[in-house]
Amino acid sequence: MSIQKEYFGTLEDGTKVYRYKMRNKNGMEAHVLNIGAVLQSLIVPGKDGTSRDVVLGYADLEGYKVNGPNFGATIGRHANRIKDAKVVIDSVCYELEKNDGENNLHGGGKGYARVAYDVEEQEGEGKDTVTFRRRSPHMEQGFPGNLELKVSYTLTDQNQLFLRYEAVSDRATVINLTNHSYFNLDGHTSGSVYGHQLKVYSDKITNTDIHNVPDGTYLAVEGTPFDFREYKEIGKDINAEDALLRNRRGYDHNYVLRSNGKELVLAAEVLGATSGLHMQVYTNMPGMQLYTANYLDPEEGIRFKEDAQYHSHDAVCLETQFYPNACNIKEFPSDLFAAGEKYDYTTIYQFV
Numbered sequence: 001m002s003i004q005k006e007y008f009g010t011l012e013d014g015t016k017v018y019r020y021k022m023r024n025k026n027g028m029e030a031h032v033l034n035i036g037a038v039l040q041s042l043i044v045p046g047k048d049g050t051s052r053d054v055v056l057g058y059a060d061l062e063g064y065k066v067n068g069p070n071f072g073a074t075i076g077r078h079a080n081r082i083k084d085a086k087v088v089i090d091s092v093c094y095e096l097e098k099n100d101g102e103n104n105l106h107g108g109g110k111g112y113a114r115v116a117y118d119v120e121e122q123e124g125e126g127k128d129t130v131t132f133r134r135r136s137p138h139m140e141q142g143f144p145g146n147l148e149l150k151v152s153y154t155l156t157d158q159n160q161l162f163l164r165y166e167a168v169s170d171r172a173t174v175i176n177l178t179n180h181s182y183f184n185l186d187g188h189t190s191g192s193v194y195g196h197q198l199k200v201y202s203d204k205i206t207n208t209d210i211h212n213v214p215d216g217t218y219l220a221v222e223g224t225p226f227d228f229r230e231y232k233e234i235g236k237d238i239n240a241e242d243a244l245l246r247n248r249r250g251y252d253h254n255y256v257l258r259s260n261g262k263e264l265v266l267a268a269e270v271l272g273a274t275s276g277l278h279m280q281v282y283t284n285m286p287g288m289q290l291y292t293a294n295y296l297d298p299e300e301g302i303r304f305k306e307d308a309q310y311h312s313h314d315a316v317c318l319e320t321q322f323y324p325n326a327c328n329i330k331e332f333p334s335d336l337f338a339a340g341e342k343y344d345y346t347t348i349y350q351f352v
Helices: 061-066 243-248
Strands: 002-010 016-023 029-033 038-045 051-053 086-089 092-095 118-124 127-136 147-156 160-169 197-200 204-208 214-220 252-256 265-271 278-283 287-291 317-321 343-351
Touching: 002 061, 002 118, 002 127, 016 118, 016 127, 016 147, 029 147, 197 287, 243 252, 265 287, 265 317, 278 317
Parallel strands: none
Antiparallel strands: 002 016, 016 029, 029 038, 038 051, 086 092, 118 127, 127 147, 147 160, 160 343, 197 265, 204 214, 204 252, 252 287, 265 278, 278 343, 287 317
16 A cells, blocks of 8 residues: 655745545545545445445635534544633633634544644555644643644555544543544435434433533433434434434434443444445543534635535544543543543544
8 A cells, every 4th residue: 555645725924735646456445634634535436337336525724724524633632622712621720712603523624634743654554554743832712731732544455544632631631533534335425414424322311401512410211203223214303303303403422422532332334325335433531522512504705625515414433432521521431631641542444
């Protein structure tokens, strides 16, 4: 295998942005950028001989400088919501940006999705890896500790894309990293994912308040629109008369996975409506946010890939992570890491 590097643009401070293309023996490709450690394209050959780009994204650098939807981006220092934009660590209350009403979302407006990373390339027999590194300085986004961060993408000849997140801080801090790719297995230009079949290996979700912040309780999915324990079309219940669904205009909820935090488990499976593509998601993270692109709309002056026009429910996100607001709910698996304690988690997107 080999990695192709091509110029993608230049940021205002002079930093050059490159696109790194990995391609396996089956014709599957992963294109990643050193801005936001972004997965820009994931091109998958189908059994019908047609290759499809199955993630939504922008055509050029101008879109990724803003990237409001966080297309394909690495999210940090803390993915998802933190109630009241506050976290207490070692009896110190840290005030965060309120960028989602009174709450903090994805670490704040200046998140990891729009910063540049250093890059390492490693070509190998049957697999290629592109690794992004950066130092998140103490009090960036309001979080304590200098965080050394490493995000690695590995494409294998088994049609697997590994995402490995490694981090360590010199002070106690919260760490919750994820990838925010928007998937459409019929191709990124094909419209609604209502016909996609989804299966989630989870019996419950974290219950939330009206602002979609977990309150520390759980809701069993049995008998609710959130039940994906067997394959079900995403569109079947998405418009059901359910307060949690109506509040978010669709799915935007954290599923409790059957993970012990160490071994990789099968979290979800997705079948394209027309393409025949089948994707499995494996992770050792405790939770997964199911999000159906509820607020996605065309952006004036910004070009999507292939001049596509994206709209609400044109994709599904499967964001493996610690539970939202875990830093403030002691009963949840903890995303608080001591100084020197290593954060090391993996997610795999496997096409079978």
